[in-house]
Amino acid sequence: MGLNVSEKIKSLIKNKHFPHTVIIEGEKETVLKLAEDTAKGILCLNSDYFCGECKNCHLADINNHPDLKIISTEKKNYLVEDIRDLRKEAFLTPFIANSRIFIITESEKLSDKCQNSLLKILEEPPKNVYFILLTQNSASFLNTVLSRAVLFSVLNTEESEFDNTVKNIFSLAVNKNRVGILEILSGLKQREEIEKLILKIKDYAIYLLKLKQEQNIGKNLNFNETDIKNTALTKERLYGIIEKLDGIFKVLDFNLNVLLLNCAVCNALT
Ligand SMILES: [Zn+2]
Missing domain, CATH: 1.20.272 (Zinc Finger, Delta Prime; domain 3)
Structure with missing residues (x-):
């Protein structure tokens, strides 16, 4: 389960073809782990995927990498302000890596209004910025958002x-x-x-x-x-x-x- 997707992701990173926006659909813990590995893969200084030993891998492992942001909410839904802040932050140049990565967990908590706000940056993403949207159900996305992203599903195949x-x-x-x-x-x-x-x-x-x-x-x-x-x-x-x-x-x-x-x-x- 999920093996094919991680292989695909690996090869996209290796060939430097990783899309600026991806949606990963599947169980909460599974997709978060996959997204964190993906982020490390993009940030890693040493290998095609992640080495687990370089500074970038290490900082990501302890959730302290300034260019990797994992966004989540305890609330029932994200606030439009959350997305507005994200948009502002996405335009900052990377601090220590070559790219910046934003992981949005539980994207099913993005209202249409939030998605439309997010869409503004997905339509013209800043260079070297990657968005990884996690969800248990990709059907909750607006078609306009889906059309901007590459969808990976690791639901029980x-x-x-x-x-x-x-x-x-x-x-x-x-x-x-x-x-x-x-x-x-x-x-x-x-x-x-x-x-x-x-x-x-x-x-x-x-x-x-x-x-x-x-x-x-x-x-x-x-x-x-x-x-x-x-x-x-x-x-x-x-x-x-x-x-x-x-x-x-x-x-x-x-x-x-x-x-x-x-x-x-x-x-x-x-
Ligand atoms: Zn590394």
């Missing part, structure tokens, strides 16, 4: 892969493609995996019902292409899927073999 599998299964269900569905299901050998999948399929069916309802009243906030395509399933079929999955869940205790379970799930979907 295994989990999102599983979600994608569920979406694919539904795309196949739209076309009643039993072979395709069975092919995916046959990749699951563990009972726990199948049980988890059944729950996820049910959740997604309920989600699609909600989405269809929103579409009906013209209030559609989801723009995911796959989700939109999957709303081709009628309400009746979605209710049918949920009902049949509930039925399967009731007999799970009987220790049905995996093949039989897969067939039952496939039947529920088609």
